[in-house]
Amino acid sequence: MPEAHTVSSYDDELRFLVRRLSEMGGIAERMVADAVAALVNADTASAQRVISEDLLLDAGEREIYDKAVLVIAKRQPMASDLREIIGSIRIASDLERVGDLGKNIAKRVIAVHTMAQPRKLVRGLEHLAELALTQLKEVLDAFATRSPHLANSIRERDEEIDAIYTSLFRELLTYMMEDPRNITACTHLLFCAKNIERIGDHATNIAETVYYVATGEQLSADRPKDDDTASMVAPEPGAD
């Protein structure tokens, strides 16, 4: 944060938003990591814990909204302060959504593990989650340090997540075709993969917000995308 305001309580209010956001970021990261770990280890107790933690993020988002509105009403913020407050509101929304997606993964743990599980696919998911979590962690660092450079590089890397998601999608389709008994688990895993891919998108959103907060400029609208799953169809059986 730049140097102090003449009114020191204004600084306290802005600091509160930043602190609360970094708490939310920590919770969101942990929820996603725990949800994926629960999926890999078939740990339903841990999955339950993740589900209950989502309340913390909902409360955090509401609190940031309330405080941000109050600061705007009281201080009529300008320039970098205004961008920071608007940015906080947006980032809080993204983090709350990340929490929802983590919770959704946790909910699927039980369904996935009632079936004979395709172990390898869960591993693929783990790798996807690692990438998304790295993005999330780094984007929170970028926010903490107001680094537009870091924010921009994170945004560029989302392509990688998209590419892995696309290949996972293809793999899951193949498994389902091989053995219809895989369909339930694979469908759930497909949703889990989609959730993780979405978490990457939220990290990208946050990166864009951080860039705007730091520079006052918007990143260009087009960014690299490598998610082809919207148009993907399963190969016809026996086509080879």
Place this chain on the structure above:
Amino acid sequence: MTEAATEIAVDTAIKESAIKMRGSDVSVFYGEKQALFGVNLDVRKNSVTALIGPSGCGKSTFLRCLNRMNDTIDICRVTGEITLEGENIYDPKIDVVELRARVGMVFQKPNPFPKSIYENVAYGPRIHGLTKSKAELDEIVESSLRKAAIWEEVKDRLHEPGTGLSGGQQQRLCIARAIAVSPEVILMDEPCSALDPIATAKVEELIDELRTNFTIVIVTHSMQQAARVSQRTAMFHLGKLVEEGDTDKMFTNPDTKLTQDYITGRFG
């Protein structure tokens, strides 16, 4: 490099025709003390230019140069050039009274003459000989009061003293008085600082309407007001022009740290 140069040239070409007043290398001295240092600032036609900055930064001094209000201070000396429609207003041939009819002024505290509402507005056109008949004068008074958005409130008591109006009404009466002599530019020195929020809102609404017919330069200590009413903003500090540009940009993403610190309340 060439591309950038062309861009600047085009930008200047657009500006030339849109410039109402131009200050070039304007310095002001009060005796030994220099209050303004080589200010270059353009005032665009039919737009509101806000001058902002902390107390003593020179913004009011610059404003007062624009209609030679500083002439009234004996020890004040102005160097550089200020033009109105390309004509140097400090040229010895310029008639200062006529200049001030073309560049009117509204002050911080409403200061109606101790006369009737009607006479407050009629005074200027009468001494400048702008009308030939009573009917014509009546018309100017009414249209000025209408433009100043106060006609409906005073039409039934035009012959009551102007000083009997509320602060906000008095200020709009002063604006009507300034408009009555058909100026080209209206200078406003903190026109709302003595008004309540409702009266302030009315004056701000009025400023926006006046922009269609006049060019306005306003000095204000309220950053929010500058952001609301102006299209261009100029930031002064210690007698120097720090930054000037589109208001929308100045208040969301200013170029200089000084402006940033001032408008966000981090000054000194």
